[in-house]
Amino acid sequence: MYCTHETADLNIREKLAFTSPEQYAYAYREFKSQYPSAEAVFLSTCNRVEIYVAGEDPENVPSSQELARFFSEIHQVPLDDLLDTLTDEPDVRAVQHLFRVASSLDSMVLGEAQIVNQVKTAYETAQENNATGPLLHSLFQRALSVAGKVRTDTKLSEGRISIASVAVGEFAGSIFNTFSDKQVVVIGAGEMAEETLLYLKDKGVQNLHVVNRTEANAKKIVDSWHGNVQIHHLEQLDDVLVKADIVVSTLGTDKPFLDVDRMKPIRKASDERTLFLLDLGAPRNITSDVGQLDDNIFLYNINDLEQTCQRNRKARSVEAEKATGIVIQAVETFQHEIYHRTTGPIVKRLREHWHDISRQELERLTNKLDHLETKDRDEIERTIERIVNKLLHPPLEEIRSQSKQGTPHSLLETVKKLFHLHD
């Protein structure tokens, strides 16, 4: 059962999210106390909250209504608020969903690399809380393996597709080799500035200057920054730019505030050092002629980066088809294995039971008819075996057929009752 960025807005997802190890531990404790024989894994990311449950006996596994109530109770969210946002996928659809999620086919950013680690962490957390069992072990281990296969056999994760990641990863990465010794200036403190900071952090930036109209907003976006950070007012911008190697401008203005006349003295003071200027403002913050001021300025705006993003997005969607094929194949294989695991023992017992009966009756017959020759006895034995196999064929075929849609619990129970196949 789950809700994602496609089915629920951020408000609901935030309320249902698991944000700390203590919250996970509490949730697992509550789940195990209510459903001691069921297995569970909770997966919570910024774009989804999901709960996977499994059990050998379907009667011990919570239904979708029970799961919704469970969510409601542990997060103290009214059940009515959740009912339209939660989606329920049973059996093989749950397997397919998890394989797609782990392979980043269900992500907001197709092919993003973080989700597989998030799935792995969720699985490990469930293990630490003793909430998993053989079914979810198999399922999650297989999901991680499928994600690995998608990553190696397709180019789904190649090519960056967000403006900030293209700017930092592809363009800045084509200019600078190391970022830890570079002076990075971020102008503005909005969402785009925050997103760019994430990519700069990944690149190892240590020296950060944030320039903004208000100090308070600037402080918010550098809350979790590890490294040197200085906050400056917009009036100090020119002095800060003299030392800059990378400048990311994200200010919301109605006209550009950095032009050639302003940049000339700054460039002179900086000995025309190599400068990467990233203008993510809309309308633009920097006039385009600044890029022509000298040979060592590299100026990019949103339009320049969008082309690369679109090309990468197109490439990813082609790869998504390949990845989907891999997932479908993996689901079929997994289903086949689970079918054997759940139905195998019952099918085996049924066959053995019937063949035992046929052997006992054959022995009784041959004892009574001791005048029979060996070849006659063999022929009778073969005939009885054919009769047993033909009689067994319809129920076994039905079990196999129903297994394609998921474990046929009720059919298996019926078979056990009809033929007295006790555990």
Add this chain to the structure above:
Amino acid sequence: MGIICFLSCYVLALIFEGVRVSRKSAVLGWLALGTAGLGGFVHIAYLMARSGKSGLPPLMASSHDWLLVLALITLITYLILQIWNKQFSFGPFMLPAVIMLVGASTYVQQSAVTSTETPRFWVMLHVSSLVIGFGAVLMSFILSLMYLVQHQRLKSKQLSDNGLILPNLERLATKNRYAVFVMVVFLTVGMFSGIGLVFSSGKTIDLKWQDPIVLGYSVVWLFTMGIFAWFLRSKQQLSKQVAFLSSWALGFVLVTVVGLLVLSKYTSSLTSLHG
């Protein structure tokens, strides 16, 4: 015949690299490496055969052998760099240099200029230092070209999706600095070991100080010292101007050196001990 064999391999490798630029293909990359490697083996066999015939190691032989050794060093550098950094495209820059050196070697003196009597240590030191030094000149030239190409692509915002993937500017500038340093050290050692060779060889080497190659190399040495000094003084190592000027300067050095070797074979006024 031997030269045609390995030269053909290098040309074929360059063709594979050229096609790889227009369409990304790991297979083409491996084909280029394989073909170039095969050429390298034939190249080594050729040098060994010549060495066996003359009784001298290649570095003690002729200008022909020196240029082939330089081409071989460049090829090996290309193979190592390409295998170590599979994602980058070194071939389109380095293979033409290898091909041109091999081609130039056919226009220079092919007979040995030293004999078994010449002091081996000094000759080996002199020639090997110069070969490494000029190898570094060549690398610096290539790195500067790569810098200029990458710079242009970034300036025009065309980091295209074809197969020409180059290292970033900072990395190219850093490697260029190392190459310039190696160049200066080894050309200086080559220069002074040449003087040492003359003084230690006595009458076995009849070197005139007006020897055109000696004069030419001396000018080249002074020129490269000038480049080095300018490099050290440049405030911004990571800049297009540095790459532009070093590519022109070092290109000039290479043309001068190879040109002198070629001309000394065909022009009586440039007859030199070096062939």
